[in-house]
Amino acid sequence: MTGTTQDDYTDRYARRVRGMTTSEIRALFAVASRPEVVSLAGGSPYIAALPLDAVGEMLGDLAAQQGATSLQYGIGQGTIELRERICEVMSLSGITNASPDDVVVTVGGQQALDLIARLFLDPGDVVLAEGPTYVGALGVFQAAQAQVRHVAMDAEGLIPAALEEAIEATARAGRRAKFLYTIPTFQNPAGVTLSEERREQVLDICERAGLLVVEDDPYGMLSFEGDAPLPLRARRQTGVFYCSTFSKTFAPGLRVGWVLTPHAVREKLVMMSEANVLCPSAFAQGAVTQYLSTMPWQEQIKVYREIYRERRDALLSALEDLMPAGTTWTRPTGGLFVWATLPDGLDSKAMMPRAIAARVAYVPGTGFYADGTGRGNMRLNFSFSSPERLREGVRRLSGVMEQDLAMRAVFGGAGLQPGHQRRRGPAAADAPGPDLA
Amino acid sequence: MTGTTQDDYTDRYARRVRGMTTSEIRALFAVASRPEVVSLAGGSPYIAALPLDAVGEMLGDLAAQQGATSLQYGIGQGTIELRERICEVMSLSGITNASPDDVVVTVGGQQALDLIARLFLDPGDVVLAEGPTYVGALGVFQAAQAQVRHVAMDAEGLIPAALEEAIEATARAGRRAKFLYTIPTFQNPAGVTLSEERREQVLDICERAGLLVVEDDPYGMLSFEGDAPLPLRARRQTGVFYCSTFSKTFAPGLRVGWVLTPHAVREKLVMMSEANVLCPSAFAQGAVTQYLSTMPWQEQIKVYREIYRERRDALLSALEDLMPAGTTWTRPTGGLFVWATLPDGLDSKAMMPRAIAARVAYVPGTGFYADGTGRGNMRLNFSFSSPERLREGVRRLSGVMEQDLAMRAVFGGAGLQPGHQRRRGPAAADAPGPDLA
Numbered sequence: 033m034t035g036t037t038q039d040d041y042t043d044r045y046a047r048r049v050r051g052m053t054t055s056e057i058r059a060l061f062a063v064a065s066r067p068e069v070v071s072l073a074g075g076s077p078y079i080a081a082l083p084l085d086a087v088g089e090m091l092g093d094l095a096a097q098q099g100a101t102s103l104q105y106g107i108g109q110g111t112i113e114l115r116e117r118i119c120e121v122m123s124l125s126g127i128t129n130a131s132p133d134d135v136v137v138t139v140g141g142q143q144a145l146d147l148i149a150r151l152f153l154d155p156g157d158v159v160l161a162e163g164p165t166y167v168g169a170l171g172v173f174q175a176a177q178a179q180v181r182h183v184a185m186d187a188e189g190l191i192p193a194a195l196e197e198a199i200e201a202t203a204r205a206g207r208r209a210k211f212l213y214t215i216p217t218f219q220n221p222a223g224v225t226l227s228e229e230r231r232e233q234v235l236d237i238c239e240r241a242g243l244l245v246v247e248d249d250p251y252g253m254l255s256f257e258g259d260a261p262l263p264l265r266a267r268r269q270t271g272v273f274y275c276s277t278f279s280k281t282f283a284p285g286l287r288v289g290w291v292l293t294p295h296a297v298r299e300k301l302v303m304m305s306e307a308n309v310l311c312p313s314a315f316a317q318g319a320v321t322q323y324l325s326t327m328p329w330q331e332q333i334k335v336y337r338e339i340y341r342e343r344r345d346a347l348l349s350a351l352e353d354l355m356p357a358g359t360t361w362t363r364p365t366g367g368l369f370v371w372a373t374l375p376d377g378l379d380s381k382a383m384m385p386r387a388i389a390a391r392v393a394y395v396p397g398t399g400f401y402a403d404g405t406g407r408g409n410m411r412l413n414f415s416f417s418s419p420e421r422l423r424e425g426v427r428r429l430s431g432v433m434e435q436d437l438a439m440r441a442v443f444g445g446a447g448l449q450p451g452h453q454r455r456r457g458p459a460a461a462d463a464p465g466p467d468l469a
Numbered sequence: 470m471t472g473t474t475q476d477d478y479t480d481r482y483a484r485r486v487r488g489m490t491t492s493e494i495r496a497l498f499a500v501a502s503r504p505e506v507v508s509l510a511g512g513s514p515y516i517a518a519l520p521l522d523a524v525g526e527m528l529g530d531l532a533a534q535q536g537a538t539s540l541q542y543g544i545g546q547g548t549i550e551l552r553e554r555i556c557e558v559m560s561l562s563g564i565t566n567a568s569p570d571d572v573v574v575t576v577g578g579q580q581a582l583d584l585i586a587r588l589f590l591d592p593g594d595v596v597l598a599e600g601p602t603y604v605g606a607l608g609v610f611q612a613a614q615a616q617v618r619h620v621a622m623d624a625e626g627l628i629p630a631a632l633e634e635a636i637e638a639t640a641r642a643g644r645r646a647k648f649l650y651t652i653p654t655f656q657n658p659a660g661v662t663l664s665e666e667r668r669e670q671v672l673d674i675c676e677r678a679g680l681l682v683v684e685d686d687p688y689g690m691l692s693f694e695g696d697a698p699l700p701l702r703a704r705r706q707t708g709v710f711y712c713s714t715f716s717k718t719f720a721p722g723l724r725v726g727w728v729l730t731p732h733a734v735r736e737k738l739v740m741m742s743e744a745n746v747l748c749p750s751a752f753a754q755g756a757v758t759q760y761l762s763t764m765p766w767q768e769q770i771k772v773y774r775e776i777y778r779e780r781r782d783a784l785l786s787a788l789e790d791l792m793p794a795g796t797t798w799t800r801p802t803g804g805l806f807v808w809a810t811l812p813d814g815l816d817s818k819a820m821m822p823r824a825i826a827a828r829v830a831y832v833p834g835t836g837f838y839a840d841g842t843g844r845g846n847m848r849l850n851f852s853f854s855s856p857e858r859l860r861e862g863v864r865r866l867s868g869v870m871e872q873d874l875a876m877r878a879v880f881g882g883a884g885l886q887p888g889h890q891r892r893r894g895p896a897a898a899d900a901p902g903p904d905l906a
Contacts, residue, residue, distance in 0.1 A: 168747055
């Protein structure tokens with residue numbers, strides 16, 4: 033209408049909109065997806081490894097033969113057929129006591145986190161989360177107007193003493209921590225895994241503090257060296273929300289994830305989902321159900337594991353051979369990501385335009401912290417590119433870093449990053465970084 | 470964890486959870502979907518009318534030939550290909566100036582409403598909406614902790630004077646109305662359509678009051694008698710959010726809807742969607758894009774129109790022939806629903822168990838009001854059942870009503886509805902009901 037300008041909208045936004053900022057990953061998406069750029073930035077599985085002809089036939093049949101239900105509305109919780117299959121999938125990870133009644137199907141893992149956040153978080157509530165943590169979870173907590181307090185990790189994952197300290201510091205500040213959000217296995221972005229011993233310690237600490245646990249486990253089945261440790265939910269039946277997705281084990285383009293929820297919460301979780309999307313896609317649910325029922329999906333996961341292990345090895349070798357002295361990185365035993373720490377004085381965020389110019393992309397570490405730290409880090413993905421491309425990407429990246437280091441040697445740090453002082457918040461001081469132990 | 474009981478969770482829920490209640494429709498879903506029940510309750514399109522074999526072939530090809538993108542992650546706003554097709558679809562409804570850049574693809578129409586609500590509503594904000602209105606929108610506003618003020622309708626839709634009065638009353642109460650939520654065409658549940666003249670009046674009133682308009686238009690293409698009036702968004706370029714979906718024109722099981730947003734808001738809307746679901750399903754978007762590009766989708770809509778017109782006629786005839794005296798109803802010229810007003814003294818909510826026992830289901834009017842009114846009304850769907858089934862459903866329903874009326878004649882109203890006093894809030898007094906004009 034006449035007179036409605038951009039300023040008019042600004043004045044009308046809800047308070048939750050004020051702090052919203054474009055994620056690092058999103059701003060990079062357009063450039064990083066150009067074919068000439070070696071992207072170490074995304075988190076995409078290598079879909080080309082799927083038997084696409086067979087999947088196509090399966091999906092065609094799903095519409096032609098079951099279209100009257102698979103193309104129709106469904107119930108908010110998700111179909112009982114898929115929820116039963118999901119319980120079978122979880123039992124392979126060691127969660128053997130799940131009831132389909134307590135599974136809520138979601139629009140990918142992202143909606144699972146958002147629903148839990150909306151169910152439990154009031155503005156000002158505190159969420160404890162690993163530092164660094166999943167960028168999409170930070171977006172969820174920001175939209176919920178919650179405050180994230182990061183908990184440090186080392187090579188064995190979340191540090192129990194740091195968790196206790198974070199709980200105490202939250203209480204001292206007179207704030208309420210509602211839950212611990214954790215990706216214990218093949219963590220995104222750090223690539224580290226919470227050790228068996230620490231799993232029990234973390235659960236005990238949360239139990240004593242009356243803190244719920246939101247366990248995000250998208251990567252647990254993508255282990256390169258034996259089975260992953262038992263999920264937290266396999267160790268405690270109540271107080272733990274277990275979230276996962278078929279994005280990494282089948283296909284992200286269908287957007288099918290789930291929550292295994294404590295029974296008392298299930299009804300409210302479903303209602304929250306209905307208010308959000310009415311119901312998850314019946315077709316996508318049918319697709320996953322058919323895939324799990326009729327295709328060799330566990331064999332396919334082995335294929336993914338082999339491909340990703342080879343690529344991880346290629347990335348680690350390239351880093352070893354090519355990275356400038358002073359660079360360190362994690363050595364993941366599964367999942368999709370390596371977390372690198374740059375030589376002192378380099379700034380991953382400021383360096384990004386030069387990297388893109390050199391046709392390589394990564395995600396600066398700042399995307400994975402709520403508090404602006406992470407300029408000394410970057411996330412490197414190894415699932416999507418071939419071993420050769422990964423090596424070429426690291427070669428280009430190390431070239432940019434060498435240049436920055438040379439510039440720094442000549443001009444000092446200030447000339448390199450005009451207006452971008454490297455920030456070091458209190459979380460950084462607490463956090464040795466997952467590759468240091 | 471030991472000691473975490475149901476009460477512990479209750480103590481932890483966010484404030485927005487407190488008012489959440491199961492919708493009328495949801496509680497009925499399980500019983501109403503039994504085959505022996507004639508369901509006039511749902512809002513499902515008649516999917517069996519789709520050429521399912523051809524759709525199956527199309528979806529099979531989409532996975533087999535384009536799987537590397539259609540099964541992969543995509544961008545939060547949705548694919549440019551689909552957004553361009555959506556602009557073509559909107560141009561058929563008279564919105565000729567939309568840019569694909571201002572279209573945001575959503576998980577059905579429901580997510581579109583939820584995103585807009587989260588973008589603009591703080592707890593305590595007021596939303597103006599027709600009374601009755603879409604039950605899913607009420608769920609959205611409740612989750613946003615907003616307060617709904619209903620605006621009365623008559624057979625020509627929203628009453629402009631009632632809108633002005635609602636705006637003034639909101640201001641007098643010291644509250645802020647953020648937007649008008651309206652379904653101007655073939656309204657759900659009332660089945661009425663805002664007249665041409667009133668469209669301009671409503672837009673003028675909102676413009677003067679500085680009120681945004683959220684126009685929900687899922688049914689506009691399902692007209693039985695010539696074209697529907699021009700959408701509000703076709704009359705004003707700014708200040709109007711236009712929401713629609715492919716659920717009624719193609720298939721709800723894919724969950725693909727969209728918002729055409731004022732340009733200034735687009736970026737924030739996309740960010741809100743990313744925090745919610747990361748990205749809409751690439752496969753579902755590809756399916757709709759292929760459907761619109763390669764199949765005779767406009768012919769298919771004509772097929773739906775013919776089927777639904779025949780069913781509307783069957784429902785209206787049955788109501789005419791079989792309903793007890795004193796019952797009135799709307800006469801929709803498109804869409805999926807008839808809104809009925811019961812003879813004085815009957816209570817649609819209290820009557821529901823007896824209707825189910827008589828093997829017929831409907832949605833009690835209370836589901837469509839935020840304030841508990843609507844016990845004298847019910848929504849009847851005519852899109853899903855055959856003309857014969859519709860008549861049989863009305864026959865069963867009128868039997869239940871006759872019984873209730875007879876009981877009432879013998880025992881009076883109190884004996885029929887123990888503990889269920891028919892509530893009449895202030896909104897009911899304002900609202901003549903859409904079938905009275």
